[in-house]
Amino acid sequence: MSALPPDDRPRPKSLTDLFVSFTLLALQGFGGVLAVVQRELVENKRWLTRDEFIEDWSVAQIMPGPNVINLALIVGGRYFGLKGAVVGLAGMIVVPLVLVVVLALIYSQFSEHQGVAGALRGMGAVAAGLIMATGIKLIAALETNVIGWRWCTALGLACLVGIIVFRLPLAYILFGLGGVAFTLAYKRLKP
Amino acid sequence: MKETLSLTLGIADWIQFFLHYVSLSLLQIGGAIATIPDMHRFLVDQNLWLTDAQFNASVAIAQAAPGPNVLFIALMGWNVGMNAGGVLLGLLGIVLAMTGMLIPSSVLTYNATQWGHRNSNLRSVRAFKQGLAPIVVALLIATGWILASASGKSLDHWPLWLLAGVTTVICWRTRLHILWLLGAGALIGWFGWI
Numbered sequence: 001m002s003a004l005p006p007d008d009r010p011r012p013k014s015l016t017d018l019f020v021s022f023t024l025l026a027l028q029g030f031g032g033v034l035a036v037v038q039r040e041l042v043e044n045k046r047w048l049t050r051d052e053f054i055e056d057w058s059v060a061q062i063m064p065g066p067n068v069i070n071l072a073l074i075v076g077g078r079y080f081g082l083k084g085a086v087v088g089l090a091g092m093i094v095v096p097l098v099l100v101v102v103l104a105l106i107y108s109q110f111s112e113h114q115g116v117a118g119a120l121r122g123m124g125a126v127a128a129g130l131i132m133a134t135g136i137k138l139i140a141a142l143e144t145n146v147i148g149w150r151w152c153t154a155l156g157l158a159c160l161v162g163i164i165v166f167r168l169p170l171a172y173i174l175f176g177l178g179g180v181a182f183t184l185a186y187k188r189l190k191p
Numbered sequence: 192m193k194e195t196l197s198l199t200l201g202i203a204d205w206i207q208f209f210l211h212y213v214s215l216s217l218l219q220i221g222g223a224i225a226t227i228p229d230m231h232r233f234l235v236d237q238n239l240w241l242t243d244a245q246f247n248a249s250v251a252i253a254q255a256a257p258g259p260n261v262l263f264i265a266l267m268g269w270n271v272g273m274n275a276g277g278v279l280l281g282l283l284g285i286v287l288a289m290t291g292m293l294i295p296s297s298v299l300t301y302n303a304t305q306w307g308h309r310n311s312n313l314r315s316v317r318a319f320k321q322g323l324a325p326i327v328v329a330l331l332i333a334t335g336w337i338l339a340s341a342s343g344k345s346l347d348h349w350p351l352w353l354l355a356g357v358t359t360v361i362c363w364r365t366r367l368h369i370l371w372l373l374g375a376g377a378l379i380g381w382f383g384w385i
Contacts, residue, residue, distance in 0.1 A: 129361075
């Protein structure tokens with residue numbers, strides 16, 4: 001994996017393209033932006049391969065900061081350096097920020113309405129399904145993983161149980177299971 | 192948000208507000224959501240700058256609205272400012288909260304990533320990427336699960352689970368646009384079927 005992908009790959013044409021693309025992504029992301037990001041950047045625009053997406057997403061998760069914001073920084077930075085990182089972050093935040101303040105003002109009028117509460121519940125359930133589907137789709141990218149499918153399955157299941165059943169803090173998972181996984185991968189990769 | 196507060200905040204208070212977010216910035220591993228308990232302690236319990244209702248509404252609206260969930264931080268800043276006197280202070284609250292929360296973590300993430308890109312052939316960098324991949328994929332599935340169970344795990348909520356499950360399959364197997372799915376979810380909820 002090199003810092004810059006080969007030239008024949010699709011990539012953002014300019015900082016404006018980057019800003020507009022991230023703004024549109026953010027505005028489609030009800031209940032979280034992640035599912036949209038994967039579909040748009042990997043499946044539609046093809047700025048990132050599935051493997052690159054997983055790599056960037058692992059970094060975005062493990063670093064402090066909101067993970068979608070980190071992802072925007074990382075993807076922007078991949079193509080345009082510091083400027084790209086700032087523009088990617090701004091694209092993710094500026095327009096949605098204006099919108100959310102307007103919504104907060106409107107909400108104070110309608111918070112009691114049955115239909116509004118129901119619609120929010122419905123969209124929440126759909127958003128949950130979208131994120132699960134994103135994870136399921138990315139399983140295929142693990143086929144070539146150096147630690148092998150047995151370990152991938154074991155670590156993945158341990159992670160699911162840790163989060164869903166025991167509700168462990170994310171830091172335990174990332175540093176605990178992540179540490180085991182890193183060691184395994186490190187041993188299997190030739191120097 | 193019926194209950195309202197009326198505050199007088201001096202420059203020292205705003206600086207304290209900003210620095211609190213700066214101090215939380217590097218602690219938000221796994222997302223800003225992880226810092227919610229501490230923010231509640233600071234804003235609601237300790238300083239009485241926000242009511243409980245304002246605090247909860249800030250989180251709920253940012254979750255429901257399009258855009259990154261971290262915008263709940265902006266809404267908290269906005270509400271503190273509004274409590275302190277109006278729109279201009281609300282905007283000040285947004286700027287202080289968002290810059291305090293995002294600048295330290297972003298600087299760190301950007302530099303770490305650039306270092307990683309420059310050293311992408313290092314064995315440790317490759318091991319990090321390969322090793323974390325299965326965990327990251329599982330985390331996505333777990334996140335979806337946690338969100339689906341947010342409104343209740345009991346059997347009474349089976350229609351919500353069904354909706355989440357059907358959405359998972361459709362999004363996985365088809366290329367139907369995500370907005371259609373969200374729109375359908377909103378309609379089903381609006382008519383009270385879930």
